[in-house]
Amino acid sequence: MAAVFVLFLPILANAGLNSGCYACHGEKKFPGGYVDETLYSRSVHGQFSCSTCHVNITAFPHGTPRRVNCMLCHLTGTGGAPRTPALQYELSVHGTAVREGLAAAPHCQTCHGSHDILPPGDPHSRIYRKNIPRLCSRCHKAQYERYKKSIHARALFEMGMERAAVCYDCHEEHRVPNVTSPKWMLWLIGKCGSCHKRELATYRQTYHGQVTRLGYTTVAKCPDCHGAHGILPPSDPGSTLSQKNRLHTCRKCHPGASGGFTTYYAHPDDRDRRRYPQLYYTWLAMTILIVAVFAFFVVHTFLWAYRTLRERLKRKGE
Template sequence: MGLRILLSILFIISLTQLSYALSKDDCFSCHGQKGTPLFLDSALYEESSHGKFTCNRCHLDIIGYPHGKASKVNCGICHFLGTEGAPKEKAQEYKLSVHNRALRAGNTMAPDCQACHGSHYIFPSKDERSETKRQKIPSLCSKCHFNEYEVYKKGIHGKEFLDKKNTGAAACFDCHMEHKIPGVEEEGWKLSLIKECGNCHSAELDTYRRTFHGKVTKLGYITVAKCSDCHGSHNILPVSDRDSTLSGERILDTCMKCHPKATVGFTKYFAHAEEHNRAKYPLLYYTYLFMTLLLLGVFAFFFTHTALWAYRSLMERIRKRSE
């Protein structure tokens, strides 16, 4: 009896020893052979972000040879928990995203980490070899979201990004927030998108904030027009473009989404008003100037009046008391 227990213990120890003993070279002796199934470019892997780790670090179930089919690697073991300093913020954001929620709800089409980042050749996003390098984002997302991609391609951001190779233009993940990817109906996201647009279009954000729409959204309410309600989203085009939601032909329809009885005259509203800009908005400027002078005039007169009166009243009181 005692012997059987001892042998069992020795066997278990030998298993663990074996797993720790399994080096990358052991794995590459098969998987490093060109032409083998599941071939791995060992040199490229060594250079990747995870290159210093043994295979078993991720493939927990592979502890020796021969082995069966490897089960799916769970990146969260390090990246969700932050094990040994692995960056965890992105994985935690992903956990709350529509992608992971769909995955957990049983949608096998929804992307896990590997769907975007790949498996073995993980590189920092600045690296040319990274699957998630900024330049590759639209085509990466288009693997699933081909309809959106088709519309994006024709919008100004898509044209700039894809045709003119201007990677400063907004790509999918700039608005959809990378790992966070909130549901498109989420209020918090709709509000934060305004700031997102403002990251590049700061002057427009500033002038929007001067209008009723911008003030109400600033207070945290979403029922009034936000950037995308007027400008569109994937299909954003310059106002000068005939196909823009704000072109002469289409602006009325755009306003009527919220103001169903709007007329052509109604659309002459300046949704980005600058009352300080005399050259661009002279009427607003002179209204603003008149109001400012009126306020300054009235307050200057009456504050002087009040201050002097207060002084005189106190003097009178002191005088009466001393009498």
């Protein structure tokens, strides 16, 4: 109990003190920075005093505040602040870039905002699902331009499919691993498959899917054929897998690819008689052959072993 009290001490001690801050910062034209009191009080941190985050502001008048360090609470879990995102961020390309001094690299505030942080489920939140592409586009403009035209964007914004992929589904929110990391490339296959279940299952039946499952990345993975940000259904002429572009896509890995490549099923299902009759009957014939051969010879072998052992026992008995 005492510990909890101590944790919340700054908040309690400064309760009511915010009104003092708003005396200046509540003025829209205040050159030191305007804070909308209503917005702030509605934000997830709205119950905290200003100095909870602005830790170097202890008296009035005050000098230039330091950049707020969210990690003070979020890396330590102070007051129940979620730690996992902070830890993940520190290891991400974003967190690494900040530590390495890249000026454009995003801090927490870059994505989450500061005085107006709303929970991710709130449509007004910067990190609301549908707002994510715009948010990331502030730095990743080229990727956004391609994403905007993709089937994922169309599904999300035009067809009302709430689960359609946005940036952080594939790039893992706070984790944001390096896109050249083999671990991430292999993880991503499963991620695509978490929505495209059938496609993943059938991909695993091919050489591509087997080699990647064994942990190697140098064969075709989802984005190698389908593209990444600008992904389109193969029926779309602009798709990397449209009849026009298909062979070109195969040739990225198979330089000599010939016409037959364009009609190869990269997602075959040999149990689907209606869609893939050739594969179904091949599978059926092979299965019958295997079962027949083994059924005959396993019976043959067991009976043979039985007879030989019996004869041996008989001979021993004599």
